[in-house]
Amino acid sequence: MNLDPNARYRATHEWVRPDAAELVCGISDHAQDSLGDVVYVELPEVGTVFRQGEVFGVVESVKAASDLYCPVDGEVTAVNADLAKHPELVNTQPHAGGWMIRLKPADPRSWEGLLTPVDYAGGLK
Numbered sequence: 001m002n003l004d005p006n007a008r009y010r011a012t013h014e015w016v017r018p019d020a021a022e023l024v025c026g027i028s029d030h031a032q033d034s035l036g037d038v039v040y041v042e043l044p045e046v047g048t049v050f051r052q053g054e055v056f057g058v059v060e061s062v063k064a065a066s067d068l069y070c071p072v073d074g075e076v077t078a079v080n081a082d083l084a085k086h087p088e089l090v091n092t093q094p095h096a097g098g099w100m101i102r103l104k105p106a107d108p109r110s111w112e113g114l115l116t117p118v119d120y121a122g123g124l125k
Contacts, residue, residue: 002029003121004095008071008114011123015095016071016111019102023111025071026099027059027090030124035061038090043079043100050074052110056101059090072110074103 003009007017013031016023032038040060050056050070057068080099083089090098105111115123 001033001121001124002095003117005117007095008111008116009120010069010071010114011120012069014069014071016103016114018108018111021104021108022077023072023074023103023105024099025101025103026094027068028120029094031066032091032094032098035059035066036063037061038087041080041083041087041090041100043083044076046076046078048076050076050103059087068100070103071114072103073106074110075106076101077104078102 004015007015009015013028014025015028016025038059038061042058044056051073052070054070055067056070059066079101
């Protein structure tokens with residue numbers, strides 16, 4: 001299982017990492033592996049505001065559909081449009097080309113309260 005050392009994780013398998021004044025979010029390598037081949041990703045509109053823990057989208061695979069939970073309070077500033085035509089990026093590049101949304105966080109340091117990669121990995125055992 002690959003983990004991004006610069007990211008923080010939710011127990012629901014979303015990751016988030018800072019990028020300038022924004023946060024980038026996706027699902028973990030463990031999550032994509034558990035789901036199997038991703039065939040569709042439903043993402044929110046830019047400008048939508050979410051509270052931590054609210055559902056911001058859905059990822060569907062050949063095995064199941066799974067809700068995506070917002071890791072922090074914030075406003076969506078961008079969505080990964082590439083996933084509409086290439087949802088498999090979630091499988092092949094979960095921490096890179098398979099990112100899902102960018103957020104302007106309500107509190108820029110809010111991501112620090114999430115699980116570290118070590119804590120996240122420890123919870124999977």
